[in-house]
Amino acid sequence: MDCCNEGACTKLDEDILDIPLDDPDANAAAAKIQASFRGHMTRKKIKEGEMDRKTKDAECANSTRGGDLRNGD
Numbered sequence: 001m002d003c004c005n006e007g008a009c010t011k012l013d014e015d016i017l018d019i020p021l022d023d024p025d026a027n028a029a030a031a032k033i034q035a036s037f038r039g040h041m042t043r044k045k046i047k048e049g050e051m052d053r054k055t056k057d058a059e060c061a062n063s064t065r066g067g068d069l070r071n072g073d
Contacts, residue, residue, distance in 0.1 A: 019026060
């Protein structure tokens with residue numbers, strides 16, 4: 001059983017195929033969208049890394065082990 005009637009699927013397929021792949025404006029728009037998404041993902045990874053680091057720093061500060069590891073104690 002098909003999820004949509006034939007006319008709606010055909011119209012959607014035609015809309016997708018109407019995008020000229022050699023159009024410089026379309027390529028520029030696609031590049032801008034991709035760059036924006038890559039920046040979003042990078043900022044998200046950096047933020048998660050900062051959260052992990054803060055959690056680890058808090059765990060180290062709350063540990064019962066004495067001494068300063070930087071000085072070899």
